[in-house]
Amino acid sequence: MENLERILAEHPFFAGLAPQHLKLLVGCASNMVFKEGQFVFHEGQEANYFYIIRHGKVAVETFIPQKGPIVIQTRSEGEVLGWSWLVHPYRWHFDARAMEVTRAIVLDGKCLRGKCEEDHDLGYEMMKRFTQIIAARLEATRIQLLDVYGSSKG
Amino acid sequence: MVARKAETLAVKGQVDPMSTAPFRITRVIKETQDTFSMELAPEASGERFSFSPGQFNMLYVFGVGEVPISISSDPTGQMPLVHTTRAVGAVTQAMWKLKAGDALGIRGPYGRGWPVEQALHNDVVIVAGGIGLAPLRPVIYSILADRDRFGRVVLLYGTRTPEDMLFRKELEKWRSRFDLEIHMTVDRATGSWRGNVGVVTTLIGRSPFDHQNCVAMVCGPEIMMRFTVLELQKRGVNDDRIFISMERNMKCGIGLCGHCQLGSSFACKDGPVYSFAEIKALFTKREM
Amino acid sequence: MAVNKILPRDDFQRLISFLRTDGYQVIGPTLRQGAVVYEEIQSTSDLPEGWIDLQDGGSYRLERSETSAFFGYVVGPQSWKQFLCPPQRKLLTAEQTGKSFNVIVYDEKPIKRAFVGVRPCEIAAMAVQDKVLMEGPFVDPSYRLARQNAIIIAVNCARAGGTCFCVSMGTGPKASSGFDIALTELIDQHGHRFLVEAGSEIGIGMVTKLALGDASESDIEAGEKAIANASANMGRTLDTSGIKELLYTNFDHGRWNDAASRCLSCANCTMVCPTCFCATVDEATDLSGKCAERWRKWDSCFTVGFSYIHGGSIRTSGMSRYRQWMTHKLAYWQDQFGTSGCVGCGRCITWCPVGIDITEEARAIRHTR
Structure with missing residues (x-):
């Protein structure tokens, strides 16, 4: 547990979090390893977790019938994976699959949701942090949509 | 009356700069x-x-x-x-x-190229998009020829698909070096691509470089450079440490024809590489 | 240099003949299709004697004057740049040789030219073009050749045109430098004559050879009065105080759209402007395809194609092109070349088919939001 606490405390995503909140988070956290090809979560399932990737790479993908899986974005070392646990109705919209052996810290979102309801200060801190993540994803998606290299340098 | 010296253009040693x-x-x-x-x-x-x-x-x-x-x-x-x-x-x-x-x-x-001299003893972050890797390749060669005099060197390269990547073999060779950190990403994964998927800007946040002692060199479509600059700024890199290469219509290449006017400069002569500090007043203005 | 001489009207021909005898092609003002243009002249009879021009936004008209002044007009549509930096100039010829080609750079022969009737604002315009075309790291050799072989016979302005604003730009109506000889045309009870000032060694040499008589105090006074009269009657004014900062902080001013809604993007303003230097390079091949020529031609920032890079143009809207032109003239130029790109000759106002007025646009940007 001490090890997990140190890792979370040092992770930029949790920087500046009050000690008691960090403690709560540690209480919801555990280590996990995904094998290459293993699904981290599935589209449509209840979204009850989020992940801090410590090593490896995860593809956020969707399956198109007759076409196969399409990778939308990849998440790797140091990044946070998953925010549906915080947004009603708490369901995954995409599949996540480990592209290689991936070690991650799993945080129990369901448990955290409850704690956020009880302690709005914690809830606000989580909202602030996840809004950053959501905004970054939205921006990246917008740039992706622009298909910027269509008119790249000649 | 003193007549001015009459010379033809082909005076000894005088080469017409428009000759090829x-x-x-x-x-x-x-x-x-x-x-x-x-x-x-x-x-x-x-x-x-x-x-x-x-x-x-x-x-x-x-x-x-x-x-x-x-x-x-x-x-x-x-x-x-x-x-x-x-x-x-x-x-x-x-x-x-x-x-x-x-x-x-x-x-x-x-033209004025990349600030390789200024980057000495600094970390170097090279962000390339699409064919924007081509003008940056000489920077990588220059650094590798003098590798000890630079800090960490990170190359972040994004293209639309894996098939659009330039210099693939060379990139693979460089990737196996311990003194170069290379991350590649594509907007759309195709074929057997097992690497990153996502726009190149997403690689910046998690790259290992010292934002206070680094020089960033960015080349790609103007819009890609705009978002890249934002990410670099988010990482705390100063505007005068961010360099971008601007593309304009260069007809003469030597500052005589006016086509590549960019603010109070000619991109052919005063650029194509500018520090972001020099150009930021114009950079997000439309149709400059 | 402050020695003033007098050239009587009837001796003006001597000046022209003298230059021609010395091997100079004498270029001066003459009437052509209802306008004063610059062409080779043989004698004083080619000069637009007794004509003045009436100018306003989008309007130019010649009228008979009450006097028989040679230089009663102000400026016409042309400027001397057509001789120094001609509208078309061959750069090189390339001849195919098997899989390769030979390059033959066009070897221009120098032409000694004497420009007669150069206005002070036009001298200033030459100084501006000098900075662009021959004082940077690269030199336009053709321009330099033409410039070095040109003699400048300036004529100070005794009359201001309806679109003139050289006083605002600090370029006239009296030439202070950049000439070999400067003339001030005087017509009064003492007769029709020219006050002559030499401005270079060549000028001094000419004045000496012409054996001109000294000017009297009253001649000098009359000259000053004539110039003061022009000074006091400028058709336009432009407040240049902080103009660079004004334009740099107003890229998004609504007035740009207003100007653009009137602008036809016809490029007239850039063609008549004595400082506009933009050029493109055209390729022309013969029918066999074995011989290609490359030509430098005037271009204009008002065309959509001007800023074209693969995939599209940078400045597609008329608004952005007008903004580019005016901001370049009055602001960028200062940072780029240490001088304003506008000399206040007023041609862009006169020859704009819809009468867009740079002084008015600058005023609007300064005084409106």
């Missing part, structure tokens, strides 16, 4: 579906073509016209002069049809 020198294409390399590299040797003499990273030449296709193309070869070694370009306009499409043994006119090198 024939170079022989010694090899053509198809890089991607629409992008190719040409190795070139001067017809007149065997002298090495000397340039600095980020500079460009005006390339002339006989009977068609001239275009500015950045130099993508090694400024330090024995590699021949190389230009990498996409067949997108009349001149580059005509160039695409040329083969080894054909000739091209070359004048240059022109």
Whole structure:
């Protein structure tokens, strides 16, 4: 547990979090390893977790019938994976699959949701942090949509 | 009455800067579906073509016209002069049809290139998008020729698909080095691509470099550079440490024709590489 | 240099003949299709004697004057740039040889030219073009050749045109430098004559050879009065105080759209402007395809194609092109070349088919939001 606490405390995503909140988070956290090809979560399932990737790479993908899986974005070392646990109705919209052996810290979102309801200060801190993540994803998606290299340098 | 000295233009030693020198294409390399590299040797003499990273030449296709193309070869070694370009306009499409043994006119090198000197003893972050890697390749060669004098060197490269990546073999070779950190990403994964998917800007946040002691060099479509600058700023990199290469319509390449006017500068002469600090007032303004 | 001489009207021919004998092509003002243009002249009879021009936004008209002044007009549509930096100039010829080609750079022969009737604002315009075309790291050799072989016979302005604003730009109506000889035309009870000032060694040599008589105090006074009269009657004014900062902070001013809604993007303003230097290079091949020529031709930032890079143009809207032109003239130029790009000759106002007025646009940007 001490090890997990140190890792979370040092992770930029949790920087500046009050000690008691960090403690709560540690209480919801555990280590996990995904094998290459293993699904981290599935589209449509209840979204009850989020992940801090410590090593490896995860593809956020969707399956198109007759076409196969399409990778939308990849998440790797140091990044946070998953925010549906915080947004009603708490369901995954995409599949996540480990592209290689991936070690991650799993945080129990369901448990955290409850704690956020009880302690709005914690809830606000989580909202602030996840809004950053959501905004970054939205921006990246917008740039992706622009298909910027269509008119790249000649 | 004192008459002014009458001289013709061809006075000894005076070369018309608009004159072009024939170079022989010694090899053509198809890089991607629409992008190719040409190795070139001067017809007149065997002298090495000397340039600095980020500079460009005006390339002339006989009977068609001239275009500015950045130099993508090694400024330090024995590699021949190389230009990498996409067949997108009349001149580059005509160039695409040329083969080894054909000739091209070359004048240059022109412009202010990348701040390799300023980057000494700093971390170097190179962010390239699409064909924007071509003008940055000479920077990588320069750093590798003098590797000990630079800090961490990170190359972040994004393209639309894996098939659009330039210099694939070379990138793989560089990736196996311990003194270069290379991350590649594509907007759309195709085929057997097992690497990152996502725009190149997403690689910046998690790259290991010291934002206070780094020099960032960015080249790609203008819109990609805009978002890249935002990410670098988010990481705390100062505007005067961020460098971008601006593309404008360069007709003469030497500051006489006015086409590449960019604010109070000519991109051909005062650029194409600018520090973001120099250009930020104009950078997000439309139609400048 | 402050020695003033007098050239009587009837001796003006001597000046022209003298220059011609010395091998100079004498270029001066003459009437052509209802306008004063610059062409080779043989004698004083080619000069637009007794004509003045009436100018306003989008309007130019010649009228008979009450006097028989040679230089009663102000400026016409042309400027001297057509001789120094001609509208078309061959750069080189390339001849195919097997798989390669030979390059033959066009070897221009120098032409000794004497420009007669150069206005102070036009001298200033030459100084501006000098900075662009021959004082940077690269030199336009053709321009330099033409410039070095040109003699400048300036004529100070005794009359201001309806669109003139050289006083605002500090370029006239009296030439202070940049000439070999400067003339001030005087017509009064003492007769029709020219006050002559030499401004270079060549000028001094000419004045000496012409053996001109000294000017009297009253001649000098009359000259000053004539110039003061022009000074006091400028058709336009432009407040240049902080103009660079004004334009740099107003890229998004609504007035740009207003100007653009009137602008036809015809490029007239850039063609008549004595400082506009933009050029493109055209390729021309013969029918066999074995011989190609490259030509430098005037271009204009008002065309959509001007800023074209593969995939599209940078400045597609008329608004952005007008903004580019005016901001370049009055602001960028200062940072780029240490001088304003506008000399206040008023041609862009006169020759704009819809009468867009740079002084008015600058005023609007300064005084409106």
